[in-house]
Amino acid sequence: MNKSVKKKTIGAVLFIIVLIYALISLYPLIWVVLQSFKTEQEFLKSIWTLPSSLYLENFATAFKEAKISVYLLNTLKNTAATVVVDILFLTLAAFAFSKLYFKFKKAFWYMILINMLIPTAIILIPMYIQVNKMGINNTLAAIVFPYYQGLAPMGLILLKNYMDNIPNELMEAAKIDGCSLPRILVSIMVPLVKPMMVTVAILAGMGAWNEYLWALVSLTDQTKYVLSIGISLIQSQTNIFGYTSVFAALTISASFFVILYLCAQKTFVRAICEGAVKG
Numbered sequence: 001m002n003k004s005v006k007k008k009t010i011g012a013v014l015f016i017i018v019l020i021y022a023l024i025s026l027y028p029l030i031w032v033v034l035q036s037f038k039t040e041q042e043f044l045k046s047i048w049t050l051p052s053s054l055y056l057e058n059f060a061t062a063f064k065e066a067k068i069s070v071y072l073l074n075t076l077k078n079t080a081a082t083v084v085v086d087i088l089f090l091t092l093a094a095f096a097f098s099k100l101y102f103k104f105k106k107a108f109w110y111m112i113l114i115n116m117l118i119p120t121a122i123i124l125i126p127m128y129i130q131v132n133k134m135g136i137n138n139t140l141a142a143i144v145f146p147y148y149q150g151l152a153p154m155g156l157i158l159l160k161n162y163m164d165n166i167p168n169e170l171m172e173a174a175k176i177d178g179c180s181l182p183r184i185l186v187s188i189m190v191p192l193v194k195p196m197m198v199t200v201a202i203l204a205g206m207g208a209w210n211e212y213l214w215a216l217v218s219l220t221d222q223t224k225y226v227l228s229i230g231i232s233l234i235q236s237q238t239n240i241f242g243y244t245s246v247f248a249a250l251t252i253s254a255s256f257f258v259i260l261y262l263c264a265q266k267t268f269v270r271a272i273c274e275g276a277v278k279g
Helices: 003-036 040-045 057-064 068-099 105-117 120-134 140-164 168-176 181-192 194-210 213-218 227-235 243-278
Strands: none
Touching: 003 243, 040 243, 057 068, 057 243, 068 105, 068 140, 068 181, 068 194, 068 227, 068 243, 105 140, 120 140, 120 213, 140 194, 140 213, 168 181, 181 194, 194 243, 213 227, 227 243
């Protein structure tokens, strides 16, 4: 067997392995989507058959009767606010830790990283007590800043390591030209770290979009519930809405970030690859 045939054989085998892995990974999502287009009778008859037609009434039930639109709007608002807060504060913090010098820099860095070692369950009750004492239950702040605290260590590591690989000579040249630190950050650093910012935004958005535990604890007003809680409410009332409406709600929830990732996948992959090579 010559080298070219051997390479093609190895490539074909690797392609088949990757294809099988992709199908296994996508199967749960595909199964949920298929169930969302079935009638209730078709679903109860068999969960393995394909839908006979695209039955869209399940989505209408989820939006109109189960009020999924309210939960969806709340989730969009919370996710957008979380992403903005994360990108703003993490970019500023990463710039400071990467390019500026100040006292106790290492001590502050390690204090932030320690957050990664603390399980969410341990800080859940103290966080709730603090939010309750501040009187911000059922508000955007009660949701956004705990979400920010959860992603802060990982997002900060990603952005700081990315900025570390940007030559300091660019900053020095900009200072000689009379640029201030804010101008350097906005005009030089932000355009260069944009791929990693997109990556952090996607990670932050996914975390906020899928969050359930903290939202369940901090939100008591049903009109402020997010999508994850709304889906659990629909699931608990299958005798009213049916099982297929639950799958329709799950499809709506999953499709948002699938579409977003498909639109930004080149930037996302580029940031991960560049970070891996430079790191």
